[in-house]
Amino acid sequence: MVIDHLQALTAAATARADQSELDAKTAIAKAKLDADEAVNTAAMARADLLTEVGQILGTKDADGKVVNRSKLDAATLMISVIKHVDGIDVDPKRDPQYIRGVYDGSLTRADAAAASRAAARTAVTETREKASEDLEKKVRSDGENTEQRERAAMLARNKRQSK
Numbered sequence: 390m391v392i393d394h395l396q397a398l399t400a401a402a403t404a405r406a407d408q409s410e411l412d413a414k415t416a417i418a419k420a421k422l423d424a425d426e427a428v429n430t431a432a433m434a435r436a437d438l439l440t441e442v443g444q445i446l447g448t449k450d451a452d453g454k455v456v457n458r459s460k461l462d463a464a465t466l467m468i469s470v471i472k473h474v475d476g477i478d479v480d481p482k483r484d485p486q487y488i489r490g491v492y493d494g495s496l497t498r499a500d501a502a503a504a505s506r507a508a509a510r511t512a513v514t515e516t517r518e519k520a521s522e523d524l525e526k527k528v529r530s531d532g533e534n535t536e537q538r539e540r541a542a543m544l545a546r547n548k549r550q551s552k
C-alpha cells in the first residue's frame with residue numbers, strides 16, 4: 390500500500406517534470422522564433438532606410454565613387470536627409486521619435502518635389518515636341534525661310550536628344 394502510494398507520487402512527479410521540460414523547450418523554441426522575426430524585421434527596416442536615403446542623397450559622391458553609408462546609425466542617416474531636403478539641422482541627441490517624425494516629413498516633401506520635377510520635365514518635353522512639329526509644318530509650307538529651317542533642325546535635334 391505504501392509502495393503503491395509512493396509509486397503513484399513518483400509517477401505524478403515524473404509527469405509534472407516531463408511537462409515542465411516540454412513547456413521549457415516550447416518556450417525556448419518560441420523565443421528563438423521571436424528573436425529571428427525581430428532580427429528580420431530590423432534588417433528589413435535598415436534596408437528600407439538605406440534605400441530611401443540612397444534615393445534622396447544619391448549613391449555616389451562628387452568623384453563618382455560609391456558612398457557606403459552602411460556603418461552610419463539610423464539617426465545620422467535621417468538627419469542627413471532632413472538637412473538635404475529641408476536645409477535644417479537637427480540635434481542628434483533629440484528624441485528618436487522626433488527625428489523620425491521630421492524625417493518622415495522630409496520624405497513626403499522629397500516625393501512631392503520629385504513628382505513636381507517629373508511633371509515639369511514632361512511639360513517641357515511636350516512643349517518642345519509641339520513647337521518642333523509646328524515649326525516643321527511652317528517651314529514645309531513656307532519653303533524658302535532658311536532661318537526657320539535651321540531653328541526646326543535645332544528643335545528636332547533637341548527632341549531626339551531629350552528622349
